[in-house]
Amino acid sequence: NGTLVAAPGLAFPKAEDGTRKPFVIGVCGGTASGKTTVCDAIIQQLHDHRVALVNQDSFYHGLTEEQSxxxxxxxxxxxDAFDTDRLLECMxxxxSGQSVNIPIYDFKNHRRCSENFRKVNESDVIILEGILVFHDQRVRDLMYMKIFVDADADTRLARRVRRDTVERGRDVTSVLEQYVRFVKPAFDAFVLPSKKYADVIIPRGGDNLVAIDLIVQHINTKLGQHNLCKAYPNVFVVHTTFQI
Ligand code: ADP
Ligand code: C5P
Incomplete structure (x- = not known):
């Protein structure tokens, strides 16, 4: 004798004890594609909810003296450059509703800061962002929604040169050498093939306000169902699928 409510998409994830789990969103894409920009825009629009951003970069292995x-x-x-077990532990x-200390990574000396951490509190939405967040199935399986941020390769390289020279203490020659030797081949081998796991692909990254708006609407719908289920346990939600 419950009420039926139609809603798009999958059921909001539930923990084993029946409580609702945080809504985990994965945001993947090549270097400087605009992942962080898209995440910031989503977080800004989800101002009524508790949202945590976790960067895969925080889980880089620190380099040894010899590697440095x-x-x-x-x-x-x-x-292999990432400590994925540590990432999985934190996620x-x-x-499961606990706060966690996330390592802070320093791009200038290629190490995790040993004393300082960023405390991330229990949240309604957790956004996990990084170039390889769709690579490992264990990480993918945590995600309720997967977004791939697409941007033209020349645009990404131009942004990367500017960012790495201005913010990450590099010179232009080393940025270009690293790009040709490692960044582009790894993009082709690991990042691009993982695009097939995406539920939503955003062309033009942070410039695509329509896509960001649609994604935020979808998340709000899901969080609304969450609150509805908590307030009215006898309400059943009927699910249909839809595609952007
Ligand atoms: P990612 O997280 O994918 O590496 P970011 O969002 O950090 O990408 O963007 C990389 C760099 O490009 C940053 O310096 C950012 O300010 C710049 N950037 C991102 N999106 C745009 C855009 N649409 N137009 C101009 N610059 C941008
Ligand atoms: O922010 P973005 O997604 O571009 O960060 C990932 C990039 O950071 C990778 O392409 C990697 O080459 C670069 N990186 C680096 N130096 C480090 C760690 C990562 O250049 N110490």
């Missing part, structure tokens, strides 16, 4: 001496030979774009805590 030959940093130009280190591939930061290969999946596990967050998705």
């Amino acid at each position: 001496e030959h940093v130009q030979d280190y591939n930061f774009d290969h999946p 596990g805590k967050l998705t």
